[in-house]
Amino acid sequence: MSKRGKQAGGKVVEEFLSEAQEIVEGLGRNMLAIDKSSSDDPDPELVNELFRGVHTLKGLSGMFGVEPLSRLAHHEENMLDDLRLGRRRAGPEVLDLLFMSVEVMTGILAAVRDGDDPQDPLLAEVERLVRAFEGGGEAAADAGEGAKRAGCQPADIFGPEVLEVLTEYEEHRLRTNLKNGLPLYRVRARFDLAAIDTELDAVKNRLKPVAEIITYLPSTAGTDMDKLELDIIVALEAAADDLAAALEGVDASVEWIRTEGKESAAGPSVVPSAATKSEEGPSRADVSVAPQAALVRAGAGDGGRALSLRSVSQTVRVDIRKLDRLMNVVGELAIVRGAIARMSEELKVALGRRELAIELHRINRGFDRRLSELREGILEVRMVPLSQMFDRLARLTRKISRDLGKEISLIVSGAETEVDKLIIEELSDPLMHVIRNAIDHGIEDVEHRRAAGKPDTGTVALTAFQKGNHAVIEVEDDGAGIDGQRLLEAAMRRGVVDAEQAAVMSERDILNLVFLPGVSTVALATEMSGRGVGMDVVKTNIGALGGVVEVQSEVGIGTKLTITLPVTLAIIPALLVTVAERIYAIPLNTVTEALLVSPADARPIMGVETMTLRGRTLPLLRLDRFFGAPREGALPQGSCVVVASLGQRRLGLVVDGLVEQQDVVIKSMGPSLSSATCFSGATDIGDQRLALVLDTSKVIEEFFSAEGGAAPRAAGAE
Amino acid sequence: MKVLVVDDSRAMRAYVRGVLKDAGPWTVVEASSGFEALRLLPREAFDLVITDINMPDINGLELVRFIRRSERQGRVPLLIVSTLSSERDRARVLELGADAFLAKPFEPEDLRGAVAGLVPSVSAKDARGDE
The missing domain is CATH 3.30.70.260 (ACT domain)
Known part of the structure; x- marks a missing residue:
């Protein structure tokens, strides 16, 4: 960024970056729309929007001294002008250039955002595109x-x-x-x-x-x-x-x-x-007579009636950090509410204060309702549709499929599903890996597809929907599927699984091996060049968001990855429990039920403590032992089991007692404690008491992997 | 002193605002479209209007003509700030009654100079006085 750009000051530069980013995203959307229409003669409105966007970008980047961007935009604008005027045709190669330019522009903006000047290979790409834009295309019928x-x-x-x-x-x-x-x-x-x-x-x-x-x-x-x-x-x-x-x-x-x-x-x-x-x-x-029809007259025409139309877009842009701050305030208020609730309980038993206690209780209930409304309101504001990210993925799909020479049709549905802004940011990389893998390793090349009796064009379906307070994103391809045997061999070669374990693994356990470090890349590298990103990274990233990823696959038919994510992160309802005299919070969205158990309910199966719940076997995990405070012997009298489930897996968490249900604001524990991986953070539960928040997905994960894949089967999670 | 800045780019408006902040006691009112400008114009007395030409909806030429024909604000100084992609548009907007044209991209001192040239009572610092 030049002197002029820097002079403008941080806030102005931020405006520039965010506006430029919006324009570039808009460009990508319009390009996809043009690509979809797959005609050499695209809707002039769309081309025009492209032109206008690039024109604005040129002006802005010139103003803010981002030279490579203004240079690129300048040449792209000329090319689009030719396109608009019919001097050039919008063939697939032109679209390729346009899509590439969006990636390059995004890269340049990212560099500027980080305070760097764009470097090679970005600059080289700019030059390549500039040359390509300059080289006139095949002339179409001359408009002039x-x-x-x-x-x-x-x-x-x-x-x-x-x-x-x-x-x-x-x-x-x-x-x-x-x-x-x-x-x-x-x-x-x-x-x-x-x-x-x-x-x-x-x-x-x-x-x-x-x-x-x-x-x-x-x-x-x-x-x-x-x-x-x-x-x-x-x-x-x-x-x-x-x-x-x-x-x-x-x-x-x-x-x-x-x-x-x-x-x-x-x-x-x-x-x-x-x-x-x-x-x-x-x-x-x-008024003259219209050529196709008689006079067109809509509405009164003499101002008698007011316009009945209202806009659909009345939006405000808000910095997400402001919402974070508001959310923190709500969290503090929730603590105040808890304090008031306790006071009213105490007043109830205090002599002669009964009426006051009832009044206070009533007020607190009203406060509670409003607070919930406020919280939900803020959460709603933080929600953004997945469409923005899906657009980016569609561009990526197009690029990868062209790079690899595979015809891919991407079917997107549920893009309107809303998820917390923060989750979207974090989700985009893992999803990109998943889609890349689906196209690279999943979809076969044309010869193999024909041999298998499949259409030449591979299909990747990206589907999103909301399920309770979770968002589910599925990526399904109609490719070769995952060969479980190969996966198992790879895992054994890596020493993750031994022969004994392998013998008792279910099909699902085997497929889940794909998420272990090194396994996916080894298994797939035999055929591909091994550039697939390890699925373990995907799993880790999604796990960090409190989500789970599951895989289903059938050889020859295809693979489906299902990502289940919480819709929101900031405040969660949690169940407070006691374990070894300490209070812990278990996120309620992972809890299906909680019940009182007696020592006789538990029985070991293959070394794992289990119980039978409505005819199904539920593996149990004693949280006290898990936290490193081992107490030997049978289940203590009065123990409770909190049934946690994530995806298809269920685990009974054994706790000493249930305290209450409460909304908690999760605060990160900082780097010094970040090694305590089975907690997602700490929370203030009022009375200046702290509780650690259990990362249920990690715990479930750890439990099933520690049991070496045998446990889930033996304990028959299904 | 009040100035109306009409541009569909919010970064551009922010930039102009930033420059004018150092150029005198300006109160900057922003309009993101020609319509917003039309809405604001009859209600407030402006000492200067700065507008872009290529905007969606009402373009700068239309806005200039509208202002020049209006009774109340007909004589307000008009500065056009636009990319010089069309010489014809530049000539035309001046014909329609704009007072000066500043081509994007420009340096802060160019803008301060142009403003000082149009509104002499504002003493612009380090004005080069382009127009």
Whole structure:
């Protein structure tokens, strides 16, 4: 970043980075949309959006002195201009360049964010792209000539009143549409100035599917300070009826702007009165008959009815850290609430204070309700749809499949599923690895697919949905599946599993070996170049978010990875339990039930203590022993079992007693204690008491892996 | 002293705001679109309007004409800040009544100079006085 950029100051630079990032993400989305339409003649609206985005980016990066970015954007803009004007075709190679540019731009912005100047290989990529953008593509039918041939010029239609305020680009769009023979319409609408952004957005959204908006002309006629009359000049791409339908219920009048009639073959220079419109408002005298249909008139047209449209996007951007702070305050309030609750309990037994206690209890209940609402409100604000990340994954899929020469169709569903912003940030890398693996190792090459009777194009389905307070993300491919035998051999070679254990492993246990360090890469490297990222890393990353990942696979059919994540991280409801006279918190989202047990309930199976719960065997883990405070002998009288489940696995955690259910704010324990991996943090439970929060997924994990894969089977988690 | 800064890029607005902060006692009002500008204009008296040309919705040319024709704010100094991608647009916006054109990218002192040239009562520090 240049001197100018640095001078601008941290906050301004931050604005620049976030806006630039948004633009780049928007570019990626539009490219995907163009790619999806798989036509050499993409929707001009989309190309135009690309152009506009790149143009803004060029201006911004120039302003902020990010030279490589402005250089890249400059050349990309020229190329897009050619594309827009039909001087170049949007073939797949052009799209490849565009997609590549998004990656490079992202890289440059990341470097600037880290305070570095972009280096090679980014700079080399920029140069490569610049050269590619400069090298003209195959010429398409020349637009300039065509426009001249068509004969009709903007000046034939509009008077200076309109012409003088058209930008060069708008005039160009007008010309192009005239050349293409699209009819022009003038949509005249009155807006409430106070709400014009939202009202106009609504009108725009209705117009866009049927017409290209060329310009907006504010009328100076109305002297009403609160109203603004706008003429929207559009080129209609659909039938006139569709325009009428699109504007149904909008207070607007529509008139056809007569262009030199192809049908009418009218004399020279027909300048319809519409062009010299003026102060009298929507006059019906100006209305000509539309070519396809009779007069289009939507809404009252004389301002009788107010616009009934409201915008869909009324958003505020908030720094996530501000929400974190608010969440902390809520956490503190939860502690206050707990204190009040205890006081009211104490008052209840205090002599002669019963009424006061009841009153306090009532107030506290109200407080509790509001606090929950507040907490839920903040959590909701933190939630963002997965779509943003899914878009990035779609781009990645496209890139990998092209790199590897595999045809992949990515089917995305449930992108609207919402997850805490923080989780999305952390999830994106592991998901990328999973998708990369699916395409690289899962989907076979064409010959193998044909031999197996599968379509040439491999399918990767990315599916998300919410399940209780968990979000589930599935990545399913129709590839070769995972060969369990190979996996097992790899694990044995690595010494993770011995022959004895191998003999008793279930199919699922074997598949889960894929998540052990070194196993996935070894097993797969035999066939591939071994560049697959170890699945153990994926598992660790997802585990850090309190999630689990499971794998199902059938040889020859495909593989499905299921990632189950908590929807939110910040505050969780927890069950407080006592173990060896200390209080611990168990996240409630992993608890299915808690029950009192007697010593006779427990019985060992293959060295693992278990009990039978509703006809199913439940392995037990004595938390006191697990925490290193071993107490020998049978289950103590009055013990409780907290049944924790994660994915398909269930484990009974044996505790001394249940205390209560409470919302806790998890605070990290800092580096010195981070080695205590079975805890996700500590929490203040009021009264200045601290409790450690159990990381249930880790505990379950550790339990089943320590039992060497034999336990889950012996204990029959299912 | 009040200035209206019209630009669809929030980073750009923030940048201009930052520069003007050092250029005199300016109160900066931002508009992210031509419409927002139209909404603000009749309600507040501005001593200067700085606008971009290429914006979605109402473009800078339309905004300039609208302002020049309006009764209340017709004479407010107008500074255009835009990329110089079209010489035609630059000429046209000046014809329509804009007072000065500053091409992006520019240095802070260019902007301060341009502002000082248009609103002489504001003494800009280290103004080079481009326009």
